Amino acid sequence: MKRLPVFLLALAALGALLAAGPARAQGETPPAPAATPSDDAVNAIAKNLYCPVCENVPLDVCPTLACQRWREQIREKLAEGWSEQEILDYFVLQYGDRVLAAPPRRGFNWLIYLAPPALIALGAWTLYRLMGRMRLAAQAAQTARMDARPQHVDDDTLARLEDELKRRDQGE
Amino acid sequence: MLANFGYGALVISLAVSLYGIGAAIYGERNKQPRWVDSARNAMLLTFPLLTLAAASIIILLVTNRFELDYVYSVTSRSMPTYLRVTALWGGQPGSLVFWSWLLSLFTSAVTLRDWRRDREFLPWVIVVALVTLAFFLVLIIAFENPFLRYWTGSSGAVVTAMFQPRGLELFTPADGRGLNPLLRHPGMIIHPPLLYLGFVSLTIPFAFAIAALITGRTDDRWIRLTRRWTLWAWLFLSLGLILGGRWAYDVLGWGGYWGWDPVEVAALMPWLTATPFLHSVMIQEKRNMFKHWNMLLIIITYDLMILGTFLTRSGVLSSVHAFAQSAIGPMFFGYIVITLAVSLALLSRRWDELKSEGELTSWLSREALFLINNLVFIAILVVCLWGVFFPILTEALGIVGQAFPSVAHIFNGQKVTVGPLFYERATGPLWAALLLLMGIAPLSAWRASTGRTLGRGMVAPTIASVVALIAVAAFSEVRQWAALLAIWLCFFVVFVTLYEFIRAAAARAAAHSLNFIVALWQLAGRNRRRYGGYIIHLGVVLMAVGIIGIEMFQTETQASLKLGETLALGRYSIRYDSLAEFDTNDNRNVARAVVTVFKDGREVGELYPRRDYFYESDQPMTIPGVRASLEDDFYVLLVDWQPISTQNATFKVYHNPLVNWLWLGSLVFIAGTFVAAWPEKDAQPQPERSRAARAAARA
């Protein structure tokens, strides 16, 4: 009786742990600004930006001229000693929220982060309730049938029996 | 005129489809089998008609008939013939014709089967198939006609029309615009057809489900009839997705195979319901439970399939794949709403008849675990749906902000991007949960499993997988716990699956005093569905290994190199040797670099990353140089270079560990599906007795 909740809990815990951890090896924060920041430092930031000119292609790999300019701008800002967050903020101010790889966590956008876990939890809960109820019904039926059935049956026999019964029910 | 001929074929097939719908309904209502037979013939007739239409387009494409708008926009004189043929699905009108042709092919094939035992399904299967077909034909004829031609008069203005407008002459441009360069890749030649095949063939289980709902024959007959169809549909869909990934990896030049682009997600969504459907129909077959759920799943799958086709073509989402903005958006939207409403209404009408008879006896029984598997899949679907629709939502709700300035900061109507980060974080744990379930479920039994029996089965695989994990940890530098957990899960599933094979084969060998290998072989033959399924699981795990490799351990670096300079990444390095820029006869400008690759300081070969610039479409395309092995891929991109002197070039290099297991796993996956879906020798309708025996064997 208690096993499924434990199992579901374990699943949920697993989920929470994984969600908390980094989903992929993120580009480490760029090292302290050198004279000219390296391409890697620029790309580490560009990876999390999307230019409206080439939609759905991250800035670090977008080949258009506009995107090249953007990367140069990141380089300039890095050279001036801006932090990654400052640069991202600057881009949001200039070009809007859409340049970020994921909606910023404010206002209505919270919904994107909160709705799926809530819906999934709701689904898990209803499933749990449903299965619990079905199991209660099964237990009641089982005690009634207990004696009529041999105790040690293998899968195949059981399934055959099941099939037989079902066919009779359907009157095929 | 060939164009008129093709157009005529389209119009006639629409008329035939509409007649078929009417005849099937009339025949069924008035108990007149003649009319149903006539409807069936109409269904069969659409196939040759659409073949003619598609063939006309292909001939027009191959023979450079640029007076056709479609031919002009997807081909050019410099394109090779095979690309002209495949340009059939290179643009919107052509791909819709291709879609319809496939649908007609599949539904015709299904109407050719022996219907004697399932007579009552026939008219409704025909109706559903023909309604779907008619919808697509209306779209094509009214909005996306591939046979439109250019006409011009003395004023010099060019108009596009199907038939010759008064006083105008046919206008033939000298050359076409050519196919979108991104679509000129072998992967792109088979990826759309496979995806379409998958989409289209999902219509069949849906048609049977609707037939079952209408006729009230709601036992598991419809599931048994369509099981193999669903499996094939699922295989095509999976292959379409995988090939799409391969195409992205080879052509899009961003070092990855899956970017969680809205259109990719839209194509994934039907798969996310088809897969749990394949699992949960087994519950209904074995335990007679969850009939509502199966109906609901197939209905949702069908509409997600239409939605997938719609999202890629309506312009609601913008994406690298979306062909263009088009007038057909509202049509698709209306169709989805109507089919969803009608199907759900039918389902609720039969709701009480579909009440489950089975009982759930154990939390750890196979049916319970399958249900949890369904829950996880649906959870992933919810994440995907939400991710795709959220940007639309934020933009549309800007209206609220405009109306009520006090909440304008909440509903600011700004566009947002939902990128890979969101999907990876949200679905990562769910995929892991699926892996775990894949390890546990095969050990469980239908109806009753106790923790003890399940635990006993798990001992050996768990020990083996932990040992393997320790070995991996000892011999590599992997220390991230998330990666270790994922690797352990993979080992666990592999060992459980192998354990299942060995245990069953050993038992069989003992029982029939057979050689172990022979027993193993016979095993797969005797219960194709179960063991085919296990092989699919193994394939999925191999793919997971590849995905874990590239997602968690990908490294990259980029630098500008002078001639002869080297760039190092991990154990690899490249030396910039030369670069040549030249024009090709198919209107490209190619910049091709030669780099020498070193591994651990030893020279291992040359790579040729290049950048193709297509003059016709003014589009650059970055083609990587890739050195592939089972261990890893070394992936080099040419980012930029100094023109003319070529003294300097910028390269971006990726190290993608294990990524080839993804492609390898997909081969195993295909093999498994073949095992599971291959017709058994006695698949034809049988007298009752042998059917029961087969059912028993299948358990």
Place this chain on the structure above:
Amino acid sequence: MNMTEMTETTPRKAGGWGRILAWALVLGLLTVVAIQLSKSMQGSVGAGQKAPEFTLTLFGGGEIGPAEMAGKVVVVNFWASWCKPCEEEAEELQDAWEYYEPRGDVLFLGVDYVDTETDALKYLEKWGITYPNGPDLGTRISQAFRITGVPETYIIDRQGTLAYIKIGPFTTLDEILAAVERALAE
């Protein structure tokens, strides 16, 4: 959807409001998609429609808002320094501006779309552009006009209605002058 199934399989009383909620959510989502769909079908703003109101923050500082535009014919040109076709019309636009500037009732505005300030200023200097220019902050203006690319030019008449729309670059000075004259006449 998951939820409706679950609740309905169980005795019905438990799922009543849950089901209603689920349906409301589905319907709501569909409505939003429908709205967005109809919006994206409209394409860019059409001539004869009321022009969207906006405030342009200038490169050198300062703003031009609805107050400054009131009662004038406004030529809104969307451009970017990375955009090759924009260069084709740059000179003509500047010439047109020099022609109209003394009149005082015609205003030229350059809206710089998805660009970097350094490059934009270089571009303005290169073509000697003197009419007010500013970045499209947060891509708000381009979203309001629903532009499909750059260059695009929108001419707003004195009443604030869109008189003329040009997708792509102007080819001659006369073309610009003719378009502005028509807007002035309205």
